[in-house]
Amino acid sequence: MDRKAIIVVAVSVILLVLWFPLVNKLYPPKAIPLITEPQPGSTNQPATNGPATNATIVKPPVVVTNGAVAAIIAKPNAPEQTAVLTNEWVRYTFTSHGGGLKQVELLKYPADVGCRAKDKENQKTAGYASLNTHALVPALALTGAAELLDTQPFAFTTTTNGLRVEKTLTNGLKLVHEFAVGTNYQLAAVVRIENTLATPLAVGAHEWVLGTATPMSLRDDGLLMGLMQSDGKLVQTVDQSWFANRTLGCFPGTPRTEFVSTGTNAAWGAVYNQFFTMTAVPQGGAPHLVARQVNLPEPTVAEKAAEPKANAKPFGYQAAFSYAPTILKPGEKLEHQLTLYAGPKEYNTIARLGHQLKLNLDEVMNFGTWFGWVAKALLLSMNGLAAWGLPYGWAIVVITIIIKLVFWPLTNASTKSMKRMAELQPQMKALQEKYKDDSRKMNLKLMEFMKENKVSPLGGCLPMLLQIPVFFGFYTMLQSAIELRGAQFLWACDLSQGDTVATLAGFPINPMPLLMGVTMVWQARITPPSPGMDPMQQKIMKYMPLMFMVFLYNFSAGLTLYWTVQNLLTIVQMKLTKTGTPVSNAVATTTKKK
Numbered sequence: 001m002d003r004k005a006i007i008v009v010a011v012s013v014i015l016l017v018l019w020f021p022l023v024n025k026l027y028p029p030k031a032i033p034l035i036t037e038p039q040p041g042s043t044n045q046p047a048t049n050g051p052a053t054n055a056t057i058v059k060p061p062v063v064v065t066n067g068a069v070a071a072i073i074a075k076p077n078a079p080e081q082t083a084v085l086t087n088e089w090v091r092y093t094f095t096s097h098g099g100g101l102k103q104v105e106l107l108k109y110p111a112d113v114g115c116r117a118k119d120k121e122n123q124k125t126a127g128y129a130s131l132n133t134h135a136l137v138p139a140l141a142l143t144g145a146a147e148l149l150d151t152q153p154f155a156f157t158t159t160t161n162g163l164r165v166e167k168t169l170t171n172g173l174k175l176v177h178e179f180a181v182g183t184n185y186q187l188a189a190v191v192r193i194e195n196t197l198a199t200p201l202a203v204g205a206h207e208w209v210l211g212t213a214t215p216m217s218l219r220d221d222g223l224l225m226g227l228m229q230s231d232g233k234l235v236q237t238v239d240q241s242w243f244a245n246r247t248l249g250c251f252p253g254t255p256r257t258e259f260v261s262t263g264t265n266a267a268w269g270a271v272y273n274q275f276f277t278m279t280a281v282p283q284g285g286a287p288h289l290v291a292r293q294v295n296l297p298e299p300t301v302a303e304k305a306a307e308p309k310a311n312a313k314p315f316g317y318q319a320a321f322s323y324a325p326t327i328l329k330p331g332e333k334l335e336h337q338l339t340l341y342a343g344p345k346e347y348n349t350i351a352r353l354g355h356q357l358k359l360n361l362d363e364v365m366n367f368g369t370w371f372g373w374v375a376k377a378l379l380l381s382m383n384g385l386a387a388w389g390l391p392y393g394w395a396i397v398v399i400t401i402i403i404k405l406v407f408w409p410l411t412n413a414s415t416k417s418m419k420r421m422a423e424l425q426p427q428m429k430a431l432q433e434k435y436k437d438d439s440r441k442m443n444l445k446l447m448e449f450m451k452e453n454k455v456s457p458l459g460g461c462l463p464m465l466l467q468i469p470v471f472f473g474f475y476t477m478l479q480s481a482i483e484l485r486g487a488q489f490l491w492a493c494d495l496s497q498g499d500t501v502a503t504l505a506g507f508p509i510n511p512m513p514l515l516m517g518v519t520m521v522w523q524a525r526i527t528p529p530s531p532g533m534d535p536m537q538q539k540i541m542k543y544m545p546l547m548f549m550v551f552l553y554n555f556s557a558g559l560t561l562y563w564t565v566q567n568l569l570t571i572v573q574m575k576l577t578k579t580g581t582p583v584s585n586a587v588a589t590t591t592k593k594k
Contacts (some may be wrong), residue, residue: 124409279340
């Protein structure tokens with residue numbers, strides 16, 4: 001390849017890699033102001049109940065307030081109290097400031113995993129993975145209508161299998177929240193608005209907050225964070241790009257401040273980050289789901305010192321079920337119920353809950369529409385192999401080998417066809433030269449020539465097209481598979497993240513993408529050229545794999561492991577095809593040598 005072509009390819013790769021960071025730097029999303037009034041919400045339905053193993057009420061010695069929270073749920077006039085419910089899976093912390101769920105801690109998942117010594121030390125002290133962390137409003141709290149707000153704190157009462165949270169407002173309305181801990185990360189929630197007076201009382205439009213999608217750690221940039229809602233069939237997904245509302249996905253636009261679901265029934269809603277979710281199912285559905293992007297408290301000085309790569313401007317997505325205004329007659333009660341799943345994005349657990357409720361809750365895995373079925377099949381296969389005692393890294397290797405064997409006959413025929421096409425290039429070029437003045441006749445003669453020699457120009461493309469769903473299935477599955485979080489393979493200690501082994505001047509050294517790039521270049525060099533491609537194009541195509549290496553450099557080690565093994569198997573197949581050695585003969589020869 002000449003110098004000019006090398007420069008063009010290098011500049012193109014650099015621009016592609018730096019394009020989105022440059023756009024975000026030059027045109028950052030506009031900050032969304034904090035909400036000055038609470039917004040509407042109520043909701044839904046209980047989960048399978050189970051006894052709480054622990055219920056305690058804790059009174060801190062000092063008042064715990066947050067200006068941003070006060071602006072949304074009314075500033076309490078008393079110190080915050082917290083009540084804790086626990087079982088073997090979850091620890092729920094409720095707050096008297098709003099009467100909702102302040103934080104969910106997942107007792108089977110550490111807050112931090114990683115290879116660095118500092119990560120391992122943090123893992124001992126950082127506690128458990130949590131949901132709704134530092135949220136401005138407690139989950140399962142009522143907001144929005146002025147009639148539901150005052151400065152009184154809620155009072156706690158423990159029940160047989162849960163907690164009762166209540167207060168009577170000065171206007172005569174009584175708010176009662178009941179929570180019951182269930183199994184498999186489920187929590188049943190009921191909220192009642194009662195009219196205790198002898199006259200009718202109006203209740204304005206209100207919301208029952210489902211929860212807030214918050215970052216998993218200080219380093220989490222929020223790119224895999226978002227929210228969903230479904231009417232039971234169609235699913236709407238909202239993330240950072242929806243709120244940024246950029247033109248053509250790149251250039252500054254007018255940021256959106258609020259999402260309101262379409263239709264007249266929200267069968268379920270969810271907020272999520274890469275590996276965890278809060279998914280709520282209202283009993284009978286809710287009229288709408290509304291959501292807003294909110295700014296979260298910035299890291300403290302101590303947190304920034306402990307984690308230099310901490311996100312300086314963390315944000316989240318607050319979601320709630322929205323309800324219309326109503327008038328309560330004397331003694332009348334307005335009640336909403338829901339089932340809340342607050343736990344890992346573990347497919348089998350979520351799919352079972354969805355099957356029980358007859359809803360498509362497994363969509364919260366965010367596998368996508370086009371290749372979602374492939375991602376599910378790959379995840380189930382990987383979990384099946386792991387259930388037999390195979391580590392997840394080796395499970396990925398085995399699945400890749402199985403996929404290669406399934407496609408072997410097709411790719412083998414394709415490789416032979418490409419090899420044959422390369423051998424026929426002189427005759428085909430002669431035909432092109434002979435009929436260069438009549439393109440129609442030239443194409444006809446070329447087709448007749450290829451038919452006589454039993455080759456096809458599509459032979460090299462078809463196997464690649466068939467494997468595209470597999471690649472994207474792996475990509476989406478590995479991106480959110482909680483099973484790979486902390487899973488080790490060779491030098492990679494977390495297959496869900498990049499396999500960084502060291503840093504050089506602040507740049508991470510990731511061996512797996514480098515190996516993937518080497519195998520891709522090797523494969524490109526031994527692949528027969530496509531017919532009609534000029535020498536310059538052939539040279540560019542041989543170096544094009546380096547672009548993929550750059551794109552995937554910081555992706556999960558699980559994905560680059562799959563692609564590296566796939567490349568090595570393809571190289572072996574090409575070598576066998578080139579030497580004319582059938583697979584069965586090669587296996588027999590290897591066995592005989594052993």
